[in-house]
Amino acid sequence: MGAKMTDAPAPAAGTPLRLFNSLTRQLEDFVPVHPGEARVYSCGPTVYNYPHIGNMRAYVFADTLGRTLSFKGYQLTHVINITDVGHLTDDADAGEDKMEKMAAEKAQSIWDIARHYTEAYWADVKALNIRQPAHWSIATDYVPQMIEFAKAIADKHCYELEGGLYFDTSTVSDYGALARAKTDEGEGRIEEVEGKRHAADFAIWRRTPAGETRQMEWDSPWGKGAPGWHLECSVMSEALLGFPFDIHTGGIDHREIHHPNEIAQNQAHSCSDASGARIWMHNNFLIERSGKMSKSSGEFLRVQLLIDKGYHPLAYRLMCLQAHYRSELEFSWEGLGAALTRLKRMVGSIEKSRDLALKGKIRKGHENAEHLTKLMLDQFGPAISDDLNTPQAIKVMEDILGLGSAPISVILEMVGWMDTVLGLNLLTLSRADLRIRPKSATITETEIEATLARRKEARASKDFATSDKLRDDLIAAGVEVMDGDPLGWDWRLGA
Numbered sequence: 001m002g003a004k005m006t007d008a009p010a011p012a013a014g015t016p017l018r019l020f021n022s023l024t025r026q027l028e029d030f031v032p033v034h035p036g037e038a039r040v041y042s043c044g045p046t047v048y049n050y051p052h053i054g055n056m057r058a059y060v061f062a063d064t065l066g067r068t069l070s071f072k073g074y075q076l077t078h079v080i081n082i083t084d085v086g087h088l089t090d091d092a093d094a095g096e097d098k099m100e101k102m103a104a105e106k107a108q109s110i111w112d113i114a115r116h117y118t119e120a121y122w123a124d125v126k127a128l129n130i131r132q133p134a135h136w137s138i139a140t141d142y143v144p145q146m147i148e149f150a151k152a153i154a155d156k157h158c159y160e161l162e163g164g165l166y167f168d169t170s171t172v173s174d175y176g177a178l179a180r181a182k183t184d185e186g187e188g189r190i191e192e193v194e195g196k197r198h199a200a201d202f203a204i205w206r207r208t209p210a211g212e213t214r215q216m217e218w219d220s221p222w223g224k225g226a227p228g229w230h231l232e233c234s235v236m237s238e239a240l241l242g243f244p245f246d247i248h249t250g251g252i253d254h255r256e257i258h259h260p261n262e263i264a265q266n267q268a269h270s271c272s273d274a275s276g277a278r279i280w281m282h283n284n285f286l287i288e289r290s291g292k293m294s295k296s297s298g299e300f301l302r303v304q305l306l307i308d309k310g311y312h313p314l315a316y317r318l319m320c321l322q323a324h325y326r327s328e329l330e331f332s333w334e335g336l337g338a339a340l341t342r343l344k345r346m347v348g349s350i351e352k353s354r355d356l357a358l359k360g361k362i363r364k365g366h367e368n369a370e371h372l373t374k375l376m377l378d379q380f381g382p383a384i385s386d387d388l389n390t391p392q393a394i395k396v397m398e399d400i401l402g403l404g405s406a407p408i409s410v411i412l413e414m415v416g417w418m419d420t421v422l423g424l425n426l427l428t429l430s431r432a433d434l435r436i437r438p439k440s441a442t443i444t445e446t447e448i449e450a451t452l453a454r455r456k457e458a459r460a461s462k463d464f465a466t467s468d469k470l471r472d473d474l475i476a477a478g479v480e481v482m483d484g485d486p487l488g489w490d491w492r493l494g495a
């Protein structure tokens, strides 16, 4: 197959990249800290349970950002952390440790819980064609560094309570600027910890209560205990990316508590007003019609559930890319079905081009390679450089796919380039890959094909009674027969 997945920057690399910075609430030109490089840190999952597809939207977004930076020719270093300690059931330092709670519920070791759900998360990362970051940083690997960091800021910025070491948010200038929250009250927070000086103050070190033993605990100058959740990201981002680095990402909920707390720690540690990252970016939420997506209410929407129902995971990736990352996106099965159909259409068109190319059929036309390259230069590059306008970028790609009279090899090469950003595996997916057997299906593909062949014979001999009966049998087995489908699908399995 002629198209190459190029590692050189595509011709569109010239358009300046503009990104929306949550700190300034403005679009800004991307100017790297280290010329030619892009260093990105993404807050990773808390591995106490399976990620839901909303969580995975955050990583499709971070991946699209990383792919765009590579496409623009920057040498990317991406870090995603794995939170296996410290995250409480309430982001604002209230409630129980999510990991300890799940381990107790399942009567398993916390380390086993962490391993199991980390692997499940990585499986979703793979299914959604999210590129591997340069580092998966595991929080529990960095506890000694977290203690050193806490020691460095303890005197000037922290105070001790029975529960451990707390950060005094009044000791840094402009606490909560990222959230635009009214500082002292720290909107929406519950004063759960007795003795806290300000509602927004948060735990740096959580001391194990006397008489208790936690599965995960370490010695520290403040007694045996575990680090507060926010500490890990300040420590690991600096250790792996330096200070400051370029871009920090996370879901929009992190704009309110977790990231303001990271920034406060960074300012304290660097004795400056530097937030740690030059640009803070946040993806908006995937929601359900009934409201916020959760792991406990209703059907637990995991990537594996989509696959079990017969949807290829890349249809979900496309569904994410069809919306701008800063817009809320409502999940529906109809929406996912529409994204799958769109993906089938793209893959079908590429397959057709490839077949023609293999048969040596060169389409004659007016457009030439130069024209196509220019089209991409003029439209795809600017779309993706405009704060990752993926909905527009996809339309441009479809326009290029639809250029019926263009040279096939050039089209495939252009698609290859564009797909380095979109990550839909367009050059390798086949239509057959997109037809996934729902878990509930009671009939195999071979049986379906055999029944359809018999039905074809019946119809050819005008035996419509048999043909209708065979069709009804298929319907009873959950198979929808699709005569004359414009995409050329003969049948579909319903979930």
Ligand code: AMP
Pocket (backbone or CB within 6 Å): 043, 044, 045, 046, 047, 053, 054, 055, 056, 057, 058, 249, 250, 251, 252, 253, 254, 283, 284, 285, 286, 287, 293
């Ligand atoms: P967690 O495992 O809870 O720390 O979340 C992992 C990532 O998913 C974080 O960046 C969250 O901000 C993000 N996130 C959580 N819920 C959603 C959602 N419904 N839609 C998009 N991102 C989400």
Ligand code: ZN
Pocket (backbone or CB within 6 Å): 042, 043, 044, 233, 258
């Ligand atoms: Zn984080």
